[in-house]
Amino acid sequence: METEPVLILGGSGQAGASTGELLRQWHPNLPLTIAGRSLDRAQRVADELGAANAVTIDLARADLGLPAGHSHSAVVATLWDNHLNGLRYAQDHGVPYVSISNGLVEIAPEVVAGGQRPNTAPILLASHFCAGSVLLATVHLARKFARVDSIRVGALLDEVDAGGPAGLADLERLATASSAGLVRRDGVFTWIPEADARVDVRSIDGTMVPGQQIAVLDVPGLALATGAADVQLAFAVGESAGRRRGEHPSIEIRIDLDGADETGAPLSTSQYLVHPAGQRPLTALGIALGVERLIGLRGEPVAPGIYTPEALTDPAFAVERLTELGASFVSADTPALK
Missing domain, CATH: 3.40.50.720 (NAD(P)-binding Rossmann-like Domain)
Incomplete structure (x- = not known):
């Protein structure tokens, strides 16, 4: 048919x-x-x-x-x-x-x-x-844990890669709808006033870019999918590492997870999900x-x-597709390329 x-x-x-x-x-x-x-x-x-x-x-x-x-x-x-x-x-x-x-x-x-x-x-x-692709990648990384305690995601979007007119209008409208951030703290979904939601997001080359914790579906999605009691997603718009190198604006999402392995021993991971072509893919x-x-x-x-x-x-399937499209995971402990 x-x-x-x-x-x-x-x-x-x-x-x-x-x-x-x-x-x-x-x-x-x-x-x-x-x-x-x-x-x-x-x-x-x-x-x-x-x-x-x-x-x-x-x-x-x-x-x-x-x-x-x-x-x-x-x-x-x-x-x-x-x-x-x-x-x-x-x-x-x-x-x-x-x-x-x-x-x-x-x-x-x-x-x-x-x-x-x-x-x-x-x-x-x-x-x-990114329409759920970052959430899926984070849940994939969380599967290595027997227990996830905290998830911190820091996303850096290049200012010249914020999308076309419709995408820019969305960002402006959403900023007007709520300047507060939403986090899960000690198991409770909590609204954070704008002033307290301001944070810096670390680019893959170590540059700090001003950003803020935002109210986005990823926060309850990650919390409920993994059981993590502490979840936050910070978002920053600025110059990406790719553009600082004179290349195409990149997108960089740092994902930090803390919890325990099957024996109860502490386990943590810090990864960057990056794509050299920016957020569009x-x-x-x-x-x-x-x-x-x-x-x-x-x-x-x-x-x-x-x-x-x-x-x-x-x-896991989403991550396979991500890598096919040219995205990669880079350990946050690995020195960034100069």
Whole structure:
């Protein structure tokens, strides 16, 4: 049976186009619909991908402005679905929905929509840092522990790699929605005032970049997936080590884990997850992993319900895909390359 096209809202933007490229690489015959405000731009992306068509959309309309008779296997919102009509369209048609642009304090409408119509469509809440790829990598590292006590993630995003207009608008909107940070401290999810949430994030070459602990889905996701009583994620925007070397802006995520091994002896690890091409490949990976799982291209199609990335994708498999894309893990104890 032929799969219907995957509808990528914002498909001509950075996240959408990169997701399309990755899905095309993995599934050469998977049809795609690239949806955007500019038909010319969407058509260029569709032509480059092949087996794809382009459409314009209107997020203010319940039917998204799509012609009657169109059908899709999934709806992927790689931009802010500000009216939630992308979600409504997916529920009306009984197909999976993926979103990546709602912060921790913004997911309530999506959760309510899923709760009101629980049997209509699977909903993947992937508004994590890099659409869940960093969370999956961290959970993979945590599997070496018999008990995880604390998780500290420090992410450095290069200021010239913050995404296109939609990505920048997301950052500004989320900063307005909440300047407080969320951590898990002694087993309790705790809000941290902005002034107390300010921290420095260490780049892989040792440079300290001002940042802050943020309210992001990764914090409860990591805490509940591992049982760690202390979890935090700090985020900084500045010059990356790659750009300081005169290369492409890189992304650097430091992951520190503390706990115990099977004998009860203390165990810790400090790793950097890095990609020389920046955040774009990691974000596209998080989305693409969710899409192929939801529509049954990897495993069985997913039943209606509300899901997070770690519920659908094996972290070990995600790390395999990360390394295939050029990401690498570097010990924080290893001297950085000059």
